[in-house]
Amino acid sequence: MGFVFSAILYITLAVFVIGTLRKILRYASTPAPLKIPTTPAPTTRSGVVMRLGREVVFFESLFKASKWTWVFGWLFHAGLLLVLLCHLRYFTEPVWWWVALLAPFSPYAGLMMLFGLAGLLARRFLVDRVRYISAPSDFLMLLFLMAIAGSGLAMRYWLHADIIQVKRFALDLLSFDFGYLAFNPVLALHLLLVAVLLLIFPFSKLLHAPGLFFSPSRNQVDNPRERRHVAAWAKSHDTDRAEKSRG
Amino acid sequence: MAKPPEFEIADLGDYVYTPPVMPDSMAHSQPYVANETHQQAIGFPGELIDNWQEVAVEKLGELTKKYRGLQVYLDSCVKCGACTDKCHYFLGTGDPKNMPVARQDLLRKVYRRYYTLPGKYFPKLVGAEDLTEDVLDEWYKYYHQCSQCRRCSVYCPYGIDTAEVSMAAREIMDTVGKGQKYCNEIIGKVHKIGNNLGLPEKALANTLEGLEEDVLEDDGVPVKFPLDVKGADVLLVTPSADFFAEPHIDGLIGYAKVFHQAGLSWTVSSHASEAANFGLFIGSYDNMQKMALRIREAALELGVKRIVFGECGHAWRVGYSFLNTLAGPFDFLDANYPVPQHIIEVTHELLEQGRIKLDPEANDDKRVTFHDSCNVARASRMGSQAGGQFVLPRNVIKAACNHFFDMRSDTIGEATFCCGGGGGLLTDDLIELRTKGALPRMQALKEVNEQHQITHMAAICAICKSQFAKVLPYYGFEMDQIISVHQLVGDALVMDTEH
Numbered sequence A: 001m002g003f004v005f006s007a008i009l010y011i012t013l014a015v016f017v018i019g020t021l022r023k024i025l026r027y028a029s030t031p032a033p034l035k036i037p038t039t040p041a042p043t044t045r046s047g048v049v050m051r052l053g054r055e056v057v058f059f060e061s062l063f064k065a066s067k068w069t070w071v072f073g074w075l076f077h078a079g080l081l082l083v084l085l086c087h088l089r090y091f092t093e094p095v096w097w098w099v100a101l102l103a104p105f106s107p108y109a110g111l112m113m114l115f116g117l118a119g120l121l122a123r124r125f126l127v128d129r130v131r132y133i134s135a136p137s138d139f140l141m142l143l144f145l146m147a148i149a150g151s152g153l154a155m156r157y158w159l160h161a162d163i164i165q166v167k168r169f170a171l172d173l174l175s176f177d178f179g180y181l182a183f184n185p186v187l188a189l190h191l192l193l194v195a196v197l198l199l200i201f202p203f204s205k206l207l208h209a210p211g212l213f214f215s216p217s218r219n220q221v222d223n224p225r226e227r228r229h230v231a232a233w234a235k236s237h238d239t240d241r242a243e244k245s246r247g
Numbered sequence B: 001m002a003k004p005p006e007f008e009i010a011d012l013g014d015y016v017y018t019p020p021v022m023p024d025s026m027a028h029s030q031p032y033v034a035n036e037t038h039q040q041a042i043g044f045p046g047e048l049i050d051n052w053q054e055v056a057v058e059k060l061g062e063l064t065k066k067y068r069g070l071q072v073y074l075d076s077c078v079k080c081g082a083c084t085d086k087c088h089y090f091l092g093t094g095d096p097k098n099m100p101v102a103r104q105d106l107l108r109k110v111y112r113r114y115y116t117l118p119g120k121y122f123p124k125l126v127g128a129e130d131l132t133e134d135v136l137d138e139w140y141k142y143y144h145q146c147s148q149c150r151r152c153s154v155y156c157p158y159g160i161d162t163a164e165v166s167m168a169a170r171e172i173m174d175t176v177g178k179g180q181k182y183c184n185e186i187i188g189k190v191h192k193i194g195n196n197l198g199l200p201e202k203a204l205a206n207t208l209e210g211l212e213e214d215v216l217e218d219d220g221v222p223v224k225f226p227l228d229v230k231g232a233d234v235l236l237v238t239p240s241a242d243f244f245a246e247p248h249i250d251g252l253i254g255y256a257k258v259f260h261q262a263g264l265s266w267t268v269s270s271h272a273s274e275a276a277n278f279g280l281f282i283g284s285y286d287n288m289q290k291m292a293l294r295i296r297e298a299a300l301e302l303g304v305k306r307i308v309f310g311e312c313g314h315a316w317r318v319g320y321s322f323l324n325t326l327a328g329p330f331d332f333l334d335a336n337y338p339v340p341q342h343i344i345e346v347t348h349e350l351l352e353q354g355r356i357k358l359d360p361e362a363n364d365d366k367r368v369t370f371h372d373s374c375n376v377a378r379a380s381r382m383g384s385q386a387g388g389q390f391v392l393p394r395n396v397i398k399a400a401c402n403h404f405f406d407m408r409s410d411t412i413g414e415a416t417f418c419c420g421g422g423g424g425l426l427t428d429d430l431i432e433l434r435t436k437g438a439l440p441r442m443q444a445l446k447e448v449n450e451q452h453q454i455t456h457m458a459a460i461c462a463i464c465k466s467q468f469a470k471v472l473p474y475y476g477f478e479m480d481q482i483i484s485v486h487q488l489v490g491d492a493l494v495m496d497t498e499h
Helices: A002-029 A045-058 A060-065 A067-090 A097-126 A128-133 A136-157 A163-174 A185-203 A205-214 A232-246 B036-041 B052-066 B068-076 B088-093 B100-115 B117-121 B133-142 B151-155 B162-175 B181-192 B201-219 B248-262 B285-302 B313-327 B343-352 B374-379 B388-400 B428-437 B439-452 B462-475 B485-492
Strands: B234-237 B266-268 B306-309 B368-370 B456-459 B482-484
Touching (some): A002 A163, A002 A205, A045 A060, A045 A205, A067 A163, A128 B100, A136 A205, A185 B117, A205 B068, B052 B068, B052 B162, B068 B100, B088 B428, B133 B162, B151 B374, B234 B248, B248 B462, B248 B482, B248 B485, B285 B313, B306 B313, B306 B343, B313 B374, B313 B462, B343 B388, B343 B485, B368 B388, B368 B439, B388 B485, B428 B439, B428 B462, B439 B462, B456 B462, B456 B485, B462 B482, B482 B485
Parallel strands (some): B234 B266, B234 B306, B368 B456
16 A cells, blocks of 8 residues: 555645646736735735735634634634644654644644534535535535545544554655555545545645735735836837827 | 616615525626627727637636736635625625626636636536536626626635626627627727717817806806816816716816815816726726826826826726826826825815815705725725725815714725626616615615714715716615715815905
8 A cells, every 4th residue: 555655645746736836837927917906905015915914824804704604714724734734743753843742732623624614514505605606516625625634533533543654654755765554444545535635736726725825906015106017918018108198 | 756667676674684595686687788889999899709709718818817816816716605795786686696706607617617627627516617608698797797896805815806807707708799888888989089978178168167157156266177278287187977967066166176275276188088997897908008098198298297086986996006007107297296196185185284274064964974985995095004095085074074974884994885886887778786786885874874864975986976866766865965075075165265
């Protein structure tokens, strides 16, 4: 199972990294030809950093919009972050001190994820407006993430995986070795689902993660009267016309 | 009074109420399609072209490469539902395609089908669809049920702005020959004559002359309404509705009195006799820039030092946010003033400096509330502080009248509701949509009215003023309860008759 999963994870990780980088490059290289921050907007660069920071950390806009979605969404994402950080203990030797400090909270973080996801899923079924806008993939995505969190928790409380072996496997992955992994159905499911998640990330709505940082309504400085903001594609006729109207 | 409408008007409840989803309840609503003349005058094919499907898909791809916003917005939506109860057209109609995310999805499903892997191979799974004639019809209907007010973009966790999506959709439709008559005819008039109304120079001169006589008669003050005066300090660019429509015209009189009393020399230009820029509504950079350049040309021609915009919502968006980019640099103007300035900024500054005085008792017969216009609120600014667009107009109103009361906090400021007629929808063929879309604002007005016996709602947007004058009666208010902020200013201004 070690060889197969090493191969799967390398391939899906490559797709994830290359696919997401390609998207990010695309976002970064596509011009935003006009200033369109949703106002009131910060008038300085540092103000924009703060605005984006509040969006990333507190989900500020979502908080204004819907407290239920905010609670469930925030719990899920905060849980996910904690769980990811706790997983670093499989990839570090010796384990970084702050990762060790977080480790005891890992199961609670997993439960936070599950609780948040269940709430979001309930909204998709129960709120007629949200049901209307949901495609099959929107339900599947939530179930999928629940399965990842659930299989992780299952290994903690029920069908234990050999943690020592998993860690060796993980460290081997980092040094491009194909390590050994004894067959464990829950672990296999967990790793497979993660691999699929990596695979679909660059092609799905999971792109909201990098997307936020490139959203002109959130990342632009409100200074259009002080500074012109001419996109490359608008430049040629810009100078043409400006010259003509000057003459 | 208004004729009884052919559609049902909801009772104004006690609060803004989210309706249940009622599919297709507005599927019959669509504006007149532009004819060949209107289309060709602004650079688009006269009728639906044969290979429209192919061209539309290609144009969509082109736009995602030209506008980062569009690309990010089409990719990023997670269907969280935060926006679903934020659009006034959804709140007023219950049609689920008027939920911002569903409106975006009309375009997004086509984007997914042609430009993403899952959409190409698993269209059903991710809600991707071919661009068919039915889809085009849906686009035409529902992208003309969006007033591009950006309220949804405030609440979206990624700032997805449906206005950008609906502008892109309209540009695609224009490109394949299915444009909207109202917007495209008007843009043609601006290119040809200089304003939305098609008011030629002579008519404009007569109107302004008439206004001078009216003000002299009413107030005994020789307030001038100058046209094409070379060497004036200020070029006033104002929506052409200000020249003749009620209640707009009283706002224009207000600006003129302010200029007169402050001793500022100013002029209107017959070449740039329009602040509105409907190029924004159809998402056409070219048309928007062409109209913006008329303002630059007029400023150069007349040799003015400053550009000031009159009360108009989206015009102020284009003025504040885009003018410098589209038609700048304005290095030939006086660098001591921002370009352009809003008339509210001018009046506010003059008040602060004590160069004009207002006597609020002159408006003691009025109890006033203020409608934040969507494009001013969420797409521009006034003054140097973020949020000045909310503070400055209120300061001016409070200086001009003693009885001012705000509507509920979640219906003003950045959360303000569109009047229901913005974004190129202020046309009689959409009157049902306009009336229903005004519902949330009317509910808030009713509430403040019950608490504070409001007599007037002031606004700083030509579209808001026209829209409210039309729809207020449907909800049991009087059409003349909507007024210009500068009408309040004009009436309260202490005039120096010796001037």
